[in-house]
Amino acid sequence: MSALIRRPLIVLVRLLVGARSEWRGCEPDTARRIYFANHGSHFDTVAVMAALPWPVRRLTHPVAARDYWGISKFRRFIAETLLRAVLIDRKPKPGSEPLAPLERLLEDGRSILIFPEGTRAEGDDEIAPFRSGIFRLAQKFPDVELVPVYLDNLRRILPKGSMLVVPITCTARFGTPLQVQPDEAKAAFLERARTAVKVLGSGGATGE
Amino acid sequence: MNVTMLTVLGACALLLTVASLVGYVLEQRAKSPASIATVKNLNDRTRSWWIMVVIFGGALALGDTTTIVLFAILSFLALREFWTLTPSRRGDHQPLFLSFFVVLPIHYILLGDDWYGMFVIFIPVYAFLMLPAVATITGETDDFLARSAKVQWGLMLTVYSISHAPALLMLDTGVPGALMISYLVIVVQLSDVFQYIWGKLLGKHRFSPNISPSKTVEGLVGGGLSAIAVGTLLYGLTPFSPLQAAAISAVIVTAGFFGGFVLSAIKRDLKVKDWGYIIEGHGGVLDRVDSLTFAAPLFFHITRYFFTT
Numbered sequence: 001m002s003a004l005i006r007r008p009l010i011v012l013v014r015l016l017v018g019a020r021s022e023w024r025g026c027e028p029d030t031a032r033r034i035y036f037a038n039h040g041s042h043f044d045t046v047a048v049m050a051a052l053p054w055p056v057r058r059l060t061h062p063v064a065a066r067d068y069w070g071i072s073k074f075r076r077f078i079a080e081t082l083l084r085a086v087l088i089d090r091k092p093k094p095g096s097e098p099l100a101p102l103e104r105l106l107e108d109g110r111s112i113l114i115f116p117e118g119t120r121a122e123g124d125d126e127i128a129p130f131r132s133g134i135f136r137l138a139q140k141f142p143d144v145e146l147v148p149v150y151l152d153n154l155r156r157i158l159p160k161g162s163m164l165v166v167p168i169t170c171t172a173r174f175g176t177p178l179q180v181q182p183d184e185a186k187a188a189f190l191e192r193a194r195t196a197v198k199v200l201g202s203g204g205a206t207g208e
Numbered sequence: 209m210n211v212t213m214l215t216v217l218g219a220c221a222l223l224l225t226v227a228s229l230v231g232y233v234l235e236q237r238a239k240s241p242a243s244i245a246t247v248k249n250l251n252d253r254t255r256s257w258w259i260m261v262v263i264f265g266g267a268l269a270l271g272d273t274t275t276i277v278l279f280a281i282l283s284f285l286a287l288r289e290f291w292t293l294t295p296s297r298r299g300d301h302q303p304l305f306l307s308f309f310v311v312l313p314i315h316y317i318l319l320g321d322d323w324y325g326m327f328v329i330f331i332p333v334y335a336f337l338m339l340p341a342v343a344t345i346t347g348e349t350d351d352f353l354a355r356s357a358k359v360q361w362g363l364m365l366t367v368y369s370i371s372h373a374p375a376l377l378m379l380d381t382g383v384p385g386a387l388m389i390s391y392l393v394i395v396v397q398l399s400d401v402f403q404y405i406w407g408k409l410l411g412k413h414r415f416s417p418n419i420s421p422s423k424t425v426e427g428l429v430g431g432g433l434s435a436i437a438v439g440t441l442l443y444g445l446t447p448f449s450p451l452q453a454a455a456i457s458a459v460i461v462t463a464g465f466f467g468g469f470v471l472s473a474i475k476r477d478l479k480v481k482d483w484g485y486i487i488e489g490h491g492g493v494l495d496r497v498d499s500l501t502f503a504a505p506l507f508f509h510i511t512r513y514f515f516t517t
Binding site: 020156159162165166169 | 284288289291292296298301302304305308484485
């Protein structure tokens with residue numbers, strides 16, 4: 001049943017915002033990966049999913065904020081059923097393990113898509129500093145490739161505070177995968193990851 | 209669908225068959241990497257032409273409504289390509305939304321409704337006044353003049369101008385509107401094709417390397433004259449005499465040339481090569497209809513002024 005809605009949703013998104021993909025630094029692969037992207041609007045999860053080829057998409061789970069996607073039945077349906085998303089708490093209670101569901105997916109050989117900024121940046125082209133979840137995942141799964149993804153135009157398609165979607169084409173650019181270095185400090189890694197996304201955005205070929 | 213229309217489509221199919229055969233022979237012959245790339249692009253273009261002729265011919269054959277819907281879709285895609293590459297700011301969001309989902313549909317509905325008076329003024333009067341007014345609501349004044357101009361030019365080129373091709377359906381010239389549209393599109397597009405062929409065969413002197421590196425003087429003259437010749441021979445599709453057809457073809461070709469040129473200048477300004485990617489070998493929709501943006505309104509008004517009853 002949900003497969004019947006899932007496909008038309010992807011087709012609709014492609015018609016509306018193009019959802020093109022540009023594989024600059026790597027090729028589509030069904031191997032488990034951690035995709036991390038800049039966060040521009042509520043549209044970005046669907047845009048990346050629509051840009052992934054189906055064999056990759058069916059094994060990839062976006063991570064979405066529970067305080068936005070979990071508050072109504074309809075949003076839950078879109079997130080959990082149609083996009084196979086995992087909802088997590090942005091402000092976890094002390095002692096809880098918010099990353100546990102993501103770790104389970106990676107252990108199952110599935111890929112995840114995260115937005116390490118945590119929230120949408122305010123400025124026009126800014127990428128907010130990354131939160132540390134990506135670092136902890138990278139340490140725990142050192143052999144998994146971390147693929148930077150840059151989504152362009154998303155803030156022009158659906159800016160914060162607007163309900164109106166303007167059908168400008170969105171392109172998802174996939175860069176060269178990174179891995180955390182054995183003795184790399186958290187802050188250094190987070191900045192390197194953020195730079196990889198930023199460089200893709202300014203037209204860099206490989207994200208290096 | 210009448211016999212003339214079938215003949216026109218048959219001739220297009222014949223022409224494309226020849227082009228496909230030539231492409232096949234060239235493919236066998238191409239040796240150097242450069243010529244292989246050129247031939248590949250040529251064959252991509254021919255393949256895309258087949259698809260475009262089938263879609264365009266099919267829409268015209270099915271009737272006025274499908275023709276208008278097809279052009280509305282082309283305008284939508286062209287406007288999207290325009291705004292994907294043209295920068296906009298937060299304050300333009302509502303004007304952009306209105307351009308796509310209110311102005312464009314209303315404009316084409318007016319066309320379909322045969323309401324000529326409203327069709328010609330809706331965008332230049334109502335939309336052009338309303339959109340900057342809406343843009344003031346957010347209070348963002350940076351680049352306000354430039355931003356308003358971009359919003360207006362986007363609509364002018366991709367919606368208002370292009371819609372003058374299907375607007376020929378509104379005119380009572382004594383020949384079916386579909387034939388007039390075919391005539392316009394055939395002369396405009398053949399002019400591009402002939403310019404490409406002449407340029408590839410004889411092109412030496414760059415016309416304006418700054419704006420359009422591939423355009424040559426030889427291509428322009430040879431292509432323009434060939435297209436005018438074809439436009440003269442096809443006078444039977446129109447209410448024109450052969451001499452009138454030659455003069456009007458010359459107008460179409462000249463306007464089409466400047467349309468392509470102006471849109472190339474915008475591309476250079478935006479630092480891009482193509483408007484889009486949707487038509488293989490050609491680029492975007494706007495790359496294919498750039499000549500039409502200038503040729504269609506001129507052809508429409510010449511026809512309306514001199515040849516309607």
